[in-house]
Amino acid sequence: MSKHQYGEIMMGPGKEFDIIRRMIHRWGGLVRNIGDDAAILDVPRGERLIVSTDISVEGVHFKREWFTPQEIGFRSAVAALSDLAAMGATPLGLLVGLTVPDRWLTELDGVAGGIGAAVMSNDTVIVGGDTTRGEVLTLAITVLGHTRAPLRRTAAVPGDRVYVTGKLGGPLTALRALEKGETPSKEARERLATPMSRVGEGRWLLEHGARAAIDISDGLVADACHLAAASDARIDLDLDQLPLISGASALDAAQSGEEYELLVVSTRKLDEKAFYERWYTELTEIGMVAAVGNPSVVAYLHGERVDIGGGFDHFAPNRLPAEG
Amino acid sequence: MSKHQYGEIMMGPGKEFDIIRRMIHRWGGLVRNIGDDAAILDVPRGERLIVSTDISVEGVHFKREWFTPQEIGFRSAVAALSDLAAMGATPLGLLVGLTVPDRWLTELDGVAGGIGAAVMSNDTVIVGGDTTRGEVLTLAITVLGHTRAPLRRTAAVPGDRVYVTGKLGGPLTALRALEKGETPSKEARERLATPMSRVGEGRWLLEHGARAAIDISDGLVADACHLAAASDARIDLDLDQLPLISGASALDAAQSGEEYELLVVSTRKLDEKAFYERWYTELTEIGMVAAVGNPSVVAYLHGERVDIGGGFDHFAPNRLPAEG
Numbered sequence: 125m126s127k128h129q130y131g132e133i134m135m136g137p138g139k140e141f142d143i144i145r146r147m148i149h150r151w152g153g154l155v156r157n158i159g160d161d162a163a164i165l166d167v168p169r170g171e172r173l174i175v176s177t178d179i180s181v182e183g184v185h186f187k188r189e190w191f192t193p194q195e196i197g198f199r200s201a202v203a204a205l206s207d208l209a210a211m212g213a214t215p216l217g218l219l220v221g222l223t224v225p226d227r228w229l230t231e232l233d234g235v236a237g238g239i240g241a242a243v244m245s246n247d248t249v250i251v252g253g254d255t256t257r258g259e260v261l262t263l264a265i266t267v268l269g270h271t272r273a274p275l276r277r278t279a280a281v282p283g284d285r286v287y288v289t290g291k292l293g294g295p296l297t298a299l300r301a302l303e304k305g306e307t308p309s310k311e312a313r314e315r316l317a318t319p320m321s322r323v324g325e326g327r328w329l330l331e332h333g334a335r336a337a338i339d340i341s342d343g344l345v346a347d348a349c350h351l352a353a354a355s356d357a358r359i360d361l362d363l364d365q366l367p368l369i370s371g372a373s374a375l376d377a378a379q380s381g382e383e384y385e386l387l388v389v390s391t392r393k394l395d396e397k398a399f400y401e402r403w404y405t406e407l408t409e410i411g412m413v414a415a416v417g418n419p420s421v422v423a424y425l426h427g428e429r430v431d432i433g434g435g436f437d438h439f440a441p442n443r444l445p446a447e448g
Numbered sequence: 449m450s451k452h453q454y455g456e457i458m459m460g461p462g463k464e465f466d467i468i469r470r471m472i473h474r475w476g477g478l479v480r481n482i483g484d485d486a487a488i489l490d491v492p493r494g495e496r497l498i499v500s501t502d503i504s505v506e507g508v509h510f511k512r513e514w515f516t517p518q519e520i521g522f523r524s525a526v527a528a529l530s531d532l533a534a535m536g537a538t539p540l541g542l543l544v545g546l547t548v549p550d551r552w553l554t555e556l557d558g559v560a561g562g563i564g565a566a567v568m569s570n571d572t573v574i575v576g577g578d579t580t581r582g583e584v585l586t587l588a589i590t591v592l593g594h595t596r597a598p599l600r601r602t603a604a605v606p607g608d609r610v611y612v613t614g615k616l617g618g619p620l621t622a623l624r625a626l627e628k629g630e631t632p633s634k635e636a637r638e639r640l641a642t643p644m645s646r647v648g649e650g651r652w653l654l655e656h657g658a659r660a661a662i663d664i665s666d667g668l669v670a671d672a673c674h675l676a677a678a679s680d681a682r683i684d685l686d687l688d689q690l691p692l693i694s695g696a697s698a699l700d701a702a703q704s705g706e707e708y709e710l711l712v713v714s715t716r717k718l719d720e721k722a723f724y725e726r727w728y729t730e731l732t733e734i735g736m737v738a739a740v741g742n743p744s745v746v747a748y749l750h751g752e753r754v755d756i757g758g759g760f761d762h763f764a765p766n767r768l769p770a771e772g
Contacts, residue, residue, distance in 0.1 A: 159678055160601050161534035161663055162500035167491045175575070176486035177543040177590055181582040210485035219501040221588045251499070258505040264545045264588030266501055277484050339485055354483055
């Protein structure tokens, strides 16, 4: 262990370096391998490297008045870690890229603390990053992980069962209330402000026979579309089976984005009870991969086919998906 | 090779995905492994993983009127790749995180083209990323590479020789002209707008005995300070030896940031001639590691000690370092 690890970083003077020092102090033992131009990591022998970048922008992905600085940091890190979960990967570490407006400098400890809480709860570390000033608070978080045989979006085949983790509908229900200036329920708000990345769950699912997965960031149906497109398959979903948070309808749950739950496809039947006993989280069978070709998602509610449009699109004029 | 590689990415509808598709089309064969929640890569057996993130923000790191969209993309990618160069690493790929304001949508092909040019000239590929809208064009680029025994900032010991690649002073000279509304010289402007990342050069230096390195992003003296601090050593620099672009003074060259040249420390004497013949770039001995303890940089000009402050700080009120 060299002396510049664990936060004893040696740097020259300057305001930018003071900010980095402050964050490193805040993160303490969560910081590793910082101090060179780049971080040096080792991927276990025989394992593949899994990497993803996720960007959160103030005013696009979150409004300052809706969340505490801690929550903003936490959910940004969770959004990135969730991509490792969807691959069944074990985290190696995070790179934290921050663009910080002057008005945010006093809140930076909170943002850093939130990132640190997500890092700690996923049993990983911060291995590097970049900090700069700028007009809009932007968190660009890169996650690195490893696994021997990752879950792929392309792997779904007809006859496979489709599962989802957790309970859906929280983020959309909470956003709808916040947009109206109302107070969301505690359960809904928690699912929006402090979602969980299902990293351990993703690994468990991979080990127990899951073939394909995607995390629910755009909405269940929208993400099922991505999976159907990648696997060139039709996926049938029974919305009556969707696990709901209280106050959410099945249509809400089908469209709610930023859930960070996992949509999982498995040839083998998965043991929902064993999953719950290990993770205190639901695993629910909600459909099947029905046919090859004409990639699409067909959703049923009360036995009737329902048409649900695409999901969340950061370039669309409205932040909130249309009500179903 | 699965079908979602090489740009044949399968995704659902939406404006955000249209933008990603457009960039993937622009990049063509430079895109690999895109289509899952995260990219899957392999680090060669026995090699270590090297990763770094670099952020470029419009109005902080560049002004739109100074550069073409291609140049903005190119220099952002070079800034990130330069961190691999400083470690002596071979690139595995880039993750490109883009925040795009509406007014930039028509210029996005240019930005993507510039990133692609930097990627191609460093013989690497684009393996993933994230795209979102936002008020300020922001490029968050993560680079991944590998090497067996990376160059470290901590490795300098007394008696080591200090070298620098290329010719210095271009970016500062060009910025000074641009800030005054004047036209910089072609040579200076090129060094600012289309700098080179010394990836091949860094690997060569590592293979030929270099022990420590840092890329010059904050300025020669400022980055020498980082290296001195990390190695707990005093570094003496002879500014009379600095290789200059025409029109730059030695003091300019000592302070010019965003050079992306390499400051290298080697116990063994390096062969400047062989380096030039291989890379058509200068390698110049400019100082030595003088003592252990009291980490500092002492700079001499015409035999006199000169005091040069710190370098570039994105949080400082002025973008341009003070004139020497």
